[in-house]
Amino acid sequence: MTTEGTKQHYLPACIIGRFSFEQEKRLRERRVFVLGRGKNKIFTQKPENLCMRRGMYDLREYGGTIDEWQYEDQLPDVLNKIENNIFPELDTFIHVLVPYVTCLFMRGVDYELRQENIQEIRKLQSDGLISEDNVNGSRMMHLQRLLAIVAAAQWTYRKTEGSLILPDTGLCIGHNGDKPAWLVPVGPNSLFEITPRKIGRIASWDASNKAWLPRWKFGSLNKGEVSELNVELQRQAYEWCFSDDEGLFTLPYKKLSKSKKASLMENVMRIDQCLTTHERVAHEFEWYSLSVIAAGHLSPLKVSRMNLNHFTYYPDKDRWTPSMPMFPDNLKPFKSGIHVDGRKLVLDLRCQDILF
Known part of the structure; x- marks a missing residue:
């Protein structure tokens, strides 16, 4: 409604x-x-x-x-x-x-x-x-x-x-x-x-x-x-x-x-x-990756394979996501700041290089 x-x-x-x-x-x-x-x-x-x-x-x-x-x-x-x-x-x-x-x-x-x-x-x-x-x-x-x-x-x-x-x-x-x-x-x-x-x-x-x-x-x-x-x-x-x-x-x-x-x-x-x-722009899609990790209960091994900061989402209407995500078409993807250290999930928001 x-x-x-x-x-x-x-x-x-x-x-x-x-x-x-x-x-x-x-x-x-x-x-x-x-x-x-x-x-x-x-x-x-x-x-x-x-x-x-x-x-x-x-x-x-x-x-x-x-x-x-x-x-x-x-x-x-x-x-x-x-x-x-x-x-x-x-x-x-x-x-x-x-x-x-x-x-x-x-x-x-x-x-x-x-x-x-x-x-x-x-x-x-x-x-x-x-x-x-x-x-x-x-x-x-x-x-x-x-x-x-x-x-x-x-x-x-x-x-x-x-x-x-x-x-x-x-x-x-x-x-x-x-x-x-x-x-x-x-x-x-x-x-x-x-x-x-x-x-x-x-x-x-x-x-x-x-x-x-x-x-x-x-x-x-x-x-x-x-x-x-x-x-x-x-x-x-x-x-x-x-x-x-x-x-x-x-x-x-x-x-x-x-x-x-x-x-x-x-x-x-x-x-x-x-x-x-630069850091705000480079990491603007990190929350979406965290959403997929959290909702999907992804293991540390699966998380370690995620190296791209881009728009993604967990397909579940019961979980909140922003109502109108913005997609910049003039930027190339940045490396993700999400990484795994043993069993620790770390988010690094420092400057990142463009991946491609």
Whole structure:
């Protein structure tokens, strides 16, 4: 069923509902405390009525929509299991968790503002050379080049002493030592810490179950650290903040000018700057290969034979894939950054040579 022309959420209602003070209803119906910039008045609302806009992902010139985020269907169950220390295999990691975090960088209403802030885009708009669909086309190109960055990152699961604020961006930027890291609240008392890296082990082969198991790190945040983080989560929101405790918000909550919003979002959403332009292009199809490896439970031997970074997919409609992958016809294939070291699955996002 298509959602074209309907109210489309840029932050999943099933995520907002996890930050509710209610427990009995469906996630999208559980009310949360809400604070908006310049409002300075806290109110309650259902997630189904938050972070959405009618037709924001529709392709007006060609028809259809890119509002296809099937990974949301599995998110609540996956996150509930993680809260109970049951961590998913690579299949679920690649098709649910990686897409959710990656899409936070390109699904929001802030993306349009960031596009408008690019000088070349402004010039093309003023000349009438860009269609209304340009933003959504850019979203999908951006998504394609971000998936590998998020998949290759070091993922840390942290539990917190005290409740977290959820910003409408779904995340904020922080630091892991001297490295930039993105903090993604996934419940009132838990978050993912995503630390980009150019090379890293992302999974290990479990021969007994014939499956790849993602590599996690673990940690916690004390009350003082949670309090400091909440200040940043609220400060780095685009327009709205949500929580299960209205006492977490700091008032007054200043409204930002359009230019200050653009500057803030450019900093918060800059995960793509962890790679050079060449590296982003050279590795833009690595996620698709990881999808085939994870869904097909390919053994280390079979993975070792994959040396080409190109578009491929696992033929299963129940697994999420980007709705409109972009195929550059002016580039030759690059060597894949995926390789096997014993029973370790490694993704190397450094510069690669053209294969042919």
